[in-house]
Amino acid sequence: MRHIISVLMENEPGALSRVVGLFSQRNYNIDSLTVAPTEDQSLSRLTVTTSGDDARIEQITKHLNKIIDVVKLVDLTEGAHIERELMLIKVKAAGAQRAEVKRSVDIFRGQIVDVTSNVFTIQLTGTGDKLDAFITALGDNVVLEVARSGVSGISRGEKTLAL
């Protein structure tokens, strides 16, 4: 099963490589990874999506917790949560194609953020599934380049991942 694990870690050099290293060292897979500083200067938040059965996920969270730089973590998929990913996608848009692409963008509630006579650059946020669906909807031979941020997530309600 797919899991989204969010990790608060010390904003120290080397912290990220310890987390990433753990995954390769123990043969755990990383489907996506995002990391950025938080409102607290001393902490950064990393979100990793991975998959495995319960025993494997338990090992992953235990080993993450063992890393000295890791302060706290949560497996968001254990409860109600919101997940989002940002995609910037460059597509062919010339002639008759322009209107059609524009329609798809509207349906998926994306935004066209840059335009040339032949190309649209579109910004879209949503779950990974939604982004995948958009790419499929565009059809073959349209997509020129895709940049996805990886999944970021937060739990619903009053629960927080903070010190």
Added chain:
Amino acid sequence: MDQLSGGEMLIRALHDEGVDIVFGYPGGAVLHIYDAIFNQDKVEHILVRHEQAATHAADGYARSTGKPGVVLVTSGPGATNAVTGIATAYMDSIPMIVISGQVESRMIGTDGFQETDMVGISRPIVKHSFMVQEVKDIPHIIKKAFHIATTGRPGPVVIDIPKDATDPKQKEKYEYPKDLKLRSYAVPDKGHTGQIKKAVDALLLAKRPMIYSGGGAIQDNASEQLINFTQKLGFPITNTLMGLGAYPASNKQFLGMLGMHGTYEANMAMHHCDVLLCVGARFDDRVTNSDTSKFCPDATILHIDIDPASISKTVTADVPIVGAVAAVLEEMNDQIDKSDKEVDKQALKVWWDQIGKWREKDSLKVRPSENGIIMPQEVVKAVFEITEGDAYVSSDVGQHQMFAAQYYGFDKPRRWINSGGLGTMGFGFPAAMGVQFAFPEAVSVCITGEGSFLMNQQEFATCMQYQLPIKIICLNNQALGMVKQWQDMQYGGRYSHSTYAESLPDFSKLAEAYGHVGIKIEKSDELYPKLEEAFALKDKLVFVDVQVDPNEHVYPMAVKGGAMKDMFLSKTERT
């Protein structure tokens, strides 16, 4: 408050941590630190002859004393030479501090002379690591490093120091921090009382109980608690290779070591038990055999470990208890005393009768030697007798190691000094040096194989410089015996690159070349007298080259892919 350079701070901080000995080897990036060492006399530095030996010596010191071992190496090749020793300590959870020099900060990333990314290289084999950014951080980093290395599940910590951070020209205020705040590091202490109660209830209901204790009981100095607990219940107990000595081998409740080369009775009792209490061990594949689905099929598994990640890693625990072994056992002892239940004496008697039958197999019986050929097991037995079972015994990796573990009955913890997890050939000799530095008056024996010994033989020179009277007992079978044994058993006796009889050195002459004593033993009737002669030379390093039967195998031996009850008992007998 003193004004100190980074190099001086480092040494002062080590002293403030209670360190009195450092094993190391100099080079460009650490010359400022070496100058700081020269100018003081509180911390003694031991010059080894290879950085790997520095780490193993520090490791032997740590295993025998329980205190952290400290290593100092230069950047680049100095640091990479230390890697095997760091990995060895990591696998066996040994507290160690490795200080490595680094090129100057402004040079980092330029492929400077002797630059290597030590923090990166060592990352998967350390508990934690630090890169010093500023001189003023040094005392804090040392404080944190020792705290992390020695608490919880111990392990090695690397501190990488760029050369400019130790420059004598830059002085800063030095004050050693008293307390430490590490918000992201908490050490479990006592176990959960409810879980402990569940475990005690299961133990008191058991009909065929078994205790299996490992390195964790030694690390946590929990021998006394383990003995009280085991004797209060009257249950059988086995130790892992890492756990030997935590429970006295001479006690009748001890079934010997378990696992790949464990005794018949220990492995049979494991397989047939109905409640298994694991005390600070980690269900390693050399214990469980490779297929864990066949492991202890009838047992309820109770697991005490300080590291939550060790629990249910390879074998699922029915009752996990996260906590320090000594504290948990103490609480278990209390709860047993207070419990309204009692051990099922009737069932226990039936169980001991069964174990008695397994014991009758006498799986460690030594095949009598023929034509004066010396059996390797006899050598270990002789060393045991001559040292009255009271030596510190380090070992390397191979058949000799298993013979040492099987035949030297350890009655005390921290006496058996061995690379269990990584299985590092070359570990034994430098580790014996670390032991001898820690206990100058004690008998420090290294039971080795000629293959392993050749991997760190340069330390003969260190032993001469510091007059270390180590006794090296080399079970010389003129081959990489354990490799050969596997080739006998699994590769039709094709000895691919496991023999080299024609190119072995004359070890006693080699020892003599360094100024030590060399003794060669070739016939079984010379064994006792010559060994006695060696041990009588109290202030000398003696290398005893014992020519043993080159065809002997280690038994029992687990059948690959089987359960713990599946063992070869000799070349012709299998369970």
